[in-house]
Amino acid sequence: MPIMSYIAYPNENGKEQLVADLNQLSSCDARAALNEDMIILITDTGSDCEEEHLQESLKKVTSLSCLTLVYAESTDNSNHGGEK
Amino acid sequence: MRPEDLTQIDRRDFIKNMAFASALLVAKGLVPGVLFADEQKLKNDQDLQWKKTPCRFCGVGCGLLVGIKDGKATAVKGDPDSPVNKGLCCVKGYHSIQVLYGKDRIKKAQVRKNGKMVEVPLGEALDLVAKKMKETIAKHGKDAVSIYGSGQWTIPDGYVASKFMKGAIGSNNLEANARLCMSSAVTGFMTTFGLDEPMGCYEDIDYADVFVLWGNNMAEMHPVLFSRMLDRKYKNKKVKIIDLATRTTRTSYAADKSILFKPQTDLAIANAICFEILRNGWENPEFIKNHCSFKTGKTNIGYGLEEKFNFKDEVKSSSLDEYKNFLKDYTPEKVENISGVPAKDIRYLASLYGDPQKKVTSFWCMGMNQHTRGTWINNLVYNIHLLVGKISTPGNGPFSLTGQPSACGTVREVGTLTHKLPHGVVTNKKDREMAAKIWKVPESNISPKPSHHTVSMFRALDRGEIKFMWIQVTNPMVTMPHLNRYREAAQKEDRFIVVSDIYPTPTTDIADVILPSALWIEREGMFGNSERRTQHFDQLVEPPGDAISDAWTMIEVAKRMGHGELFPWDKKNHIEKIWEEYRLFHAGKKHNMAPYQLLKERPGVRWPFVDGQETRWRYHAKYDPAAKGKGFDFYGKPDHKAWIFLRPFEEMPEPPDKDYPFILNTGRVIEHWHTGSMTRRIPVLHQAVPESYVELHPADAKRMMVRTGDKIKITSRRGSIIMKAQVNGRGRPQEGHVFVPFFDEKYLINDLTIDAYCPISKQPDYKKCAIKIEKV
Numbered sequence: 001m002p003i004m005s006y007i008a009y010p011n012e013n014g015k016e017q018l019v020a021d022l023n024q025l026s027s028c029d030a031r032a033a034l035n036e037d038m039i040i041l042i043t044d045t046g047s048d049c050e051e052e053h054l055q056e057s058l059k060k061v062t063s064l065s066c067l068t069l070v071y072a073e074s075t076d077n078s079n080h081g082g083e084k
Numbered sequence: 085m086r087p088e089d090l091t092q093i094d095r096r097d098f099i100k101n102m103a104f105a106s107a108l109l110v111a112k113g114l115v116p117g118v119l120f121a122d123e124q125k126l127k128n129d130q131d132l133q134w135k136k137t138p139c140r141f142c143g144v145g146c147g148l149l150v151g152i153k154d155g156k157a158t159a160v161k162g163d164p165d166s167p168v169n170k171g172l173c174c175v176k177g178y179h180s181i182q183v184l185y186g187k188d189r190i191k192k193a194q195v196r197k198n199g200k201m202v203e204v205p206l207g208e209a210l211d212l213v214a215k216k217m218k219e220t221i222a223k224h225g226k227d228a229v230s231i232y233g234s235g236q237w238t239i240p241d242g243y244v245a246s247k248f249m250k251g252a253i254g255s256n257n258l259e260a261n262a263r264l265c266m267s268s269a270v271t272g273f274m275t276t277f278g279l280d281e282p283m284g285c286y287e288d289i290d291y292a293d294v295f296v297l298w299g300n301n302m303a304e305m306h307p308v309l310f311s312r313m314l315d316r317k318y319k320n321k322k323v324k325i326i327d328l329a330t331r332t333t334r335t336s337y338a339a340d341k342s343i344l345f346k347p348q349t350d351l352a353i354a355n356a357i358c359f360e361i362l363r364n365g366w367e368n369p370e371f372i373k374n375h376c377s378f379k380t381g382k383t384n385i386g387y388g389l390e391e392k393f394n395f396k397d398e399v400k401s402s403s404l405d406e407y408k409n410f411l412k413d414y415t416p417e418k419v420e421n422i423s424g425v426p427a428k429d430i431r432y433l434a435s436l437y438g439d440p441q442k443k444v445t446s447f448w449c450m451g452m453n454q455h456t457r458g459t460w461i462n463n464l465v466y467n468i469h470l471l472v473g474k475i476s477t478p479g480n481g482p483f484s485l486t487g488q489p490s491a492c493g494t495v496r497e498v499g500t501l502t503h504k505l506p507h508g509v510v511t512n513k514k515d516r517e518m519a520a521k522i523w524k525v526p527e528s529n530i531s532p533k534p535s536h537h538t539v540s541m542f543r544a545l546d547r548g549e550i551k552f553m554w555i556q557v558t559n560p561m562v563t564m565p566h567l568n569r570y571r572e573a574a575q576k577e578d579r580f581i582v583v584s585d586i587y588p589t590p591t592t593d594i595a596d597v598i599l600p601s602a603l604w605i606e607r608e609g610m611f612g613n614s615e616r617r618t619q620h621f622d623q624l625v626e627p628p629g630d631a632i633s634d635a636w637t638m639i640e641v642a643k644r645m646g647h648g649e650l651f652p653w654d655k656k657n658h659i660e661k662i663w664e665e666y667r668l669f670h671a672g673k674k675h676n677m678a679p680y681q682l683l684k685e686r687p688g689v690r691w692p693f694v695d696g697q698e699t700r701w702r703y704h705a706k707y708d709p710a711a712k713g714k715g716f717d718f719y720g721k722p723d724h725k726a727w728i729f730l731r732p733f734e735e736m737p738e739p740p741d742k743d744y745p746f747i748l749n750t751g752r753v754i755e756h757w758h759t760g761s762m763t764r765r766i767p768v769l770h771q772a773v774p775e776s777y778v779e780l781h782p783a784d785a786k787r788m789m790v791r792t793g794d795k796i797k798i799t800s801r802r803g804s805i806i807m808k809a810q811v812n813g814r815g816r817p818q819e820g821h822v823f824v825p826f827f828d829e830k831y832l833i834n835d836l837t838i839d840a841y842c843p844i845s846k847q848p849d850y851k852k853c854a855i856k857i858e859k860v
Contacts, residue, residue: 002767003096005103007111031104033111034119040107042100071106071178072768073099 002051002074008039009066015039018063025057041067102151102159106178109161113172136163136687137621138611139177140604141757143235143486144168144306145613146177147687150605150624157181157605157625166687168286168617174307176757179766184603184625186765190586191629194598201598206630209597210637213554214644216580220552221253227535230257230550233634234557235265235488235495238609239618240662241556241634242494244651246506248638251523252647256502256510256535257550261558262488262495263538267845268453269484270496272462275381275399275844276470276727278720279674280496283702284445284481285615285690289313291479292445294436295325298350298465299451299851301815303334304754306449306485314338326433328353329451330851331749331779331823332816343433344818347747347852349423351457352733354464355414357434361471362408366438371473375716377725378402387456387737387840391543395843402730410730422733437468443479444469449487450751454851459844460731467728475726476704476716486614488758493612497675498666502541503534506669510534522668523650537846539565539839546573554582556634557601561590562759562829565848566802566839584634589761590829601634602627608659609633610683616690616699620683635662673710674719736852737840740820744800744854746784747821750833751850753814760827776828777810778857781819785811788859795860798822800853803835806860822857826850 008030010018015037022030022041027050029042045051058067104122111118134149147166151159160181164171193209194201220228231245237260249258273280289295289312302310317323327339328350336342345353361367381397388395416427416434437444446469452461465482466475474480486492499506506522508515510532520527536544542564544550553574564570574581574594583595586603606627612618632640636658639651653661660680667677670691678689690698694709701707703718703726711717718726740747755772756763763769778796780788790796796809807824817823824833838853 003099003103004768005107007107007114029100031120031122033115034121036115036118038111038115038118040104040111040120042103042107044096044100068110069175069768070110071103073103073179073182074767 001046002043002072004043004069005071006041006043007068007070008041008064010037010039010063011065014063018061021061021063025054027054098153098158105159106161109171132159135622135624137605137624138489138613138619138688139173140180140183140489140762141176142306143488143491143614144308145489145611145615145617145619145688146173146308147619148173148177148180150181152624155625157184163687168613168615168688169308172308172311175755176763176769177308179768182766183762184606186587188587188765189628190588190592190598190600191631192600193630196596201595206600206632209599210640211644213582213597213599214641216552217641218645220580224551226253226255227257228550229253229255229552230259230536230541230545231554231556232538232541232558232560233258233260233500235260235262235486235491236557237494237500237634238490239493239498239612239666240609240659241638242490242498242500243506243662243666244635244638245556246498246500247523247650248642248647250505250510250530251519251525252529252642252645252650254529254531256531256533257541258500259502259536259538259541260495260500261538261560261563262491263501263846264454264563264848265450265487266453266491266496267501267847268455268458268462268842271459271842271845272466272484275459275729276463276466277703277718281492281616282481282483282614283476284483285700286312287700288445288479288481288483289316291443292316293320293323293442293479294444295323296433296436296444296446297325297327297329297335297339298446298448299329300448300485301329301333301335301751302447302485303338305487305752307754309485310335310338324436326436328433330818331821334814341432343425343429345423345425347749348455348457348736349419349425349733350452350461351464351731352414352419352422353425353430353433354461354468355411355733356416356419356430357437357468358464358471359411359414360416360431360434361438361468362411364434364438366434367471368473371716372404372471375473375718375725376470377721377723377727378404378407378730379727380730383732384734385843388539388843388846389737389838389840393843397844407728407730413732437472437474444474445479446482447485449485451851453484453847454849455847456737456840456842456849457731457734458842458847458849460729463729463731466726470726470728476701476707478701481701484614489613490611492614492616493610493618497612497670502537505530506666518669522665525650539841539846539848542570542573545579546570546576548576548578551578552580552582554584555591556584559585559589559591559759559761561594562826562832563834564839565834565837565850567832567834567837568803569839584637585761586631587761587765589759590832599637600629600631601637602631606631607633610663613688617688618677618683618691619688620680622684635659737849738801738838738852738854740854744856745820746855746857747852748798748800748836748855749817749821749823749851750826750837751823752827753825756825756827758827759829761829764827773825773827775808776825776831776833777808777813779810779813779815779817779823780857781817781821782811783819785809788857790859797858797860798824798836798855799857800836800838800855802838805831805833805836807831822855
């Protein structure tokens with residue numbers, strides 16, 4: 001059940017469009033900077049499957065120029081690493 | 085709705101706030117002045133307590149603020165008051181607290197019974213460890229037991245290990261994994277300057293005009309310092325970054341110039357730069373005359389591959405004229421043939437170092453240190469800076485970076501290596517007397533003879549001279565070179581292996597006893613970073629299950645062995661007491677450490693700490709209270725001069741040939757910390773790079789008809805492995821080379837690497853051995 005945050009950059013002069021496109025996706029909360037072409041995106045998905053679906057949807061957002069992951073936490077403390 | 089569901093919803097909102105806060109912090113770092121409408125809401129979280137700590141991961145020593153709520157670490161951000169990182173973090177730092185909460189944390193002690201590990205009460209496991217140590221010493225002698233620790237030990241952990249092994253048991257069988265990453269830097273400093281650790285500090289980044297990175301992928305390995313360097317460049321357009329490396333990396337792409345050289349030939353390049361400086365008259369004659377001596381050492385010194393290999397250097401005096409004559413073998417044209425670096429690029433490098441108007445900082449880490457001539461290449465880069473007098477002043481300095489959070493603070497300063505004491509070396513009677521006096525033990529307890537460095541220690545385990553090994557905070561069953569030999573050694577019939585750790589690893593797999601360790605902010609401690617900065621952290625959360633600190637674990641075993649009088653401290657105050665006792669070793673202007681209370685208050689203090697002031701640049705009277713006179717004073721050497729060594733180029737131990745025509749290089753990626761035992765348990769980091777791979781040059785891949793994802797068999801004279809290829813990924817090796825990250829325990833690449841080492845530092849070379857590759 002991951003919660004993540006990203007820095008998102010729109011295509012030129014497309015900040016409002018990108019905020020609208022991202023907020024249309026379920027699990028997304030996009031917040032635009034007041035004075036720069038920059039957006040903070042927070043995602044909250046209920047399962048790994050939903051997260052995968054969201055990642056695919058994000059790839060299709062044409063108003064998005066660049067997306068950089070900043071923070072991620074899995075709220076069920078599940079461990080995906082370290083297996084032998 | 086059940087109360088626990090309500091709690092869960094509150095918690096998700098809380099985490100979302102933290103996710104927003106982290107992104108906000110990064111946004112403000114990227115675009116100063118950027119504003120968001122929701123910023124004010126973040127300031128209203130009254131329940132969160134923010135506490136300072138250094139980051140758990142690399143040797144940069146970034147200051148973090150960890151948000152604690154309901155006894156749990158739930159948020160993390162860069163500490164804006166930390167002069168190291170100024171509020172910035174890398175991807176590992178931002179996710180660091182998640183490493184506390186992996187589902188397979190070791191919470192209970194385990195003992196092997198009838199071939200199977202079973203959980204036991206901690207006291208029972210500690211009783212067994214003490215009993216086995218005593219029995220082994222009684223039957224085979226004190227040098228049949230050993231402790232192998234880490235640059236991730238806190239300073240108190242390392243201090244207790246040293247006092248326990250050297251003061252109580254009386255054996256020098258104490259080593260740490262920093263032997264594998266930093267010992268060439270130590271011997272480089274010791275041979276040239278007579279004292280360990282950098283003369284400069286991170287503020288050099290704020291003054292330098294040129295940065296030369298010697299085999300140092302800072303963009304991935306020291307990302308916060310790399311960001312500071314880029315910031316310096318963007319604000320000062322004349323600043324240049326030169327990446328001098330054997331592989332094209334993210335650092336190369338960000339640099340002004342990328343220069344690739346053949347592995348091992350950095351020795352020749354450094355000499356050629358010096359040749360060119362002297363040929364053009366760019367040297368600083370006054371500085372050389374007043375502050376430098378010329379020395380030679382042995383040549384053709386071997387590679388440590390023979391069993392019980394022994395080497396002692398012989399240093400003899402030389403002169404500037406002899407040095408000039410020696411350098412005639414290293415004209416840029418001759419070195420172009422050796423290194424593959426065009427002569428014009430060597431001249432360009434020399435011109436940067438030689439320009440009196442430019443301040444130059446050289447950075448390096450594993451590329452120069454994991455090298456069978458590691459001490460020599462450290463010496464040679466110092467030579468460059470000494471010839472032009474660019475050292476020990478703001479922006480001018482050779483700067484060896486560290487890879488672990490306390491490789492400097494614990495291993496180098498406390499001295500958790502076979503030949504070391506907290507002050508000085510075991511071979512020096514005065515140093516032994518000082519240790520005996522502070523530890524309140526007879527001087528005869530402290531053995532005057534160093535025993536085994538790391539490779540030698542594992543070879544002794546293989547031969548059966550060492551029967552008992554206690555491994556703490558490190559994972560040698562992934563990291564030892566020529567690993568398959570030492571894995572078999574550890575599993576031999578009458579060997580007894582104790583492992584203190586936080587998660588299961590290939591090293592816990594070979595253990596007879598596993599002890600649960602408290603991690604980082606689950607206990608109080610200190611780390612010491614690359615710039616001589618000691619940083620204290622409080623215990624912020626409770627450790628899980630029976631886990632306790634490694635320092636306290638060793639104290640408990642020492643008490644059971646009858647050495648309790650050496651550790652007369654309460655569990656509550658032992659860190660403060662250890663620190664104040666340890667400080668006695670470093671009293672004086674050359675290395676004085678800050679008092680405990682001050683460390684608690686500040687985001688780190690750099691030593692020497694004298695008259696309430698930190699020392700930023702050593703060996704210059706303007707900045708360093710230990711320096712005499714008005715200018716430079718290299719007081720580490722008896723003649724108060726830095727030594728310029730005449731060190732030649734010598735070949736790598738296992739050059740490629742017709743049977744093994746490729747060169748294997750190993751290293752790290754930004755997402756993973758060393759063997760991945762922690763970062764692979766942080767979901768976002770694991771998912772970013774879920775498994776290791778082998779990087780190929782595109783021309784080699786094309787010739788072999790290999791694409792990314794195809795399986796490749798890599799074989800050396802010691803072993804083979806099959807893994808997936810990566811072509812045109814984040815890094816690009818040269819043609820005829822491959823690169824493999826070592827973080828993934830599913831692919832034990834060190835089964836293939838060679839256990840050759842620098843005969844002076846005893847540090848192994850993980851950067852070059854001969855292999856062959858085939859498409860599977």
